[in-house]
Amino acid sequence: MARPSVSVQIFASALKLFHEKGFNASSVQDITEDAGMQKGSLYNHYGSKEDLAAKVIDHYGRLSERHSLLADESVAPLDRLDRYFQALNKMVTASAFARGCLLGNFSAELPSQSLLIREHLSAIYSSWMSAIEKAVTGGQADGSITRELPARQLATALLGAREGAALRAKVGRDHNALSAFMSVILRRTLA
Known part of the structure; x- marks a missing residue:
């Protein structure tokens, strides 16, 4: 080899x-x-x-498994979101809460230090938001997700809450914040 x-x-x-x-x-x-x-x-x-960190961010932000879960239109939109966020949460728990989300970690550490890093993070978050928004829009169309708020606003809240939960899980070294995100933010906010 x-x-x-x-x-x-x-x-x-x-x-x-x-x-x-x-x-x-x-x-x-x-x-x-x-x-x-x-x-x-x-x-x-x-x-x-x-420069290396920017390439790492781009790679991490495009991990195919995550995006394939969110883009799988053979699965109902709300179920796609659930599976997607469960997969992200498994990544955090698999490291015994030591790693968190690389994008969240970089977001907490570097935006004030590096314009390059901030730009790459912003581009990845924008792409991520669009994918989440598309699933939310699908759920609003089929009636499984509330129409009280625009899809973009719900997607923004989901992403922000999930990233915050990942950081809290890393600090607390437990799944409580991730579980709260799944039960309160994902399932009840969207209902």
Whole structure:
């Protein structure tokens, strides 16, 4: 089996370390050591740690499993949203609450430090919002989701509440905030 390329190894190490430790606590040295590379390797392939972080954000924001759950129109819209957010919550609990959501973690840590990171996060959140809004609109059309509020407003509330719940789960190291999100925000707010 062929060994992964240097850029792939650095990327994988950065994704892991940024998720585990955050951007500021993950030095270029940490990333390249984890990848088994020399420190200069990162700069040869990514230009800077910030450029690498932007690519990690873009990759993480487009994870296919999440989007396929939300886009599966063979499933009723409210059920799609439920499955989608359950899958996100499993990602948080699978790490024993140590990781949280990488996008949420970066959002809490970096927007005031890096315009590049803020722009990439904003683009991913916009795409994410559109996908959630589409499912909410479908649920409003079939009557399973309230029409009292516009789909965009409901999608905004869902995304904000879920990201907040993921951060709280990480801090509390338990599922209480995620469970509250699912039972109160997702199921009762949309009903």
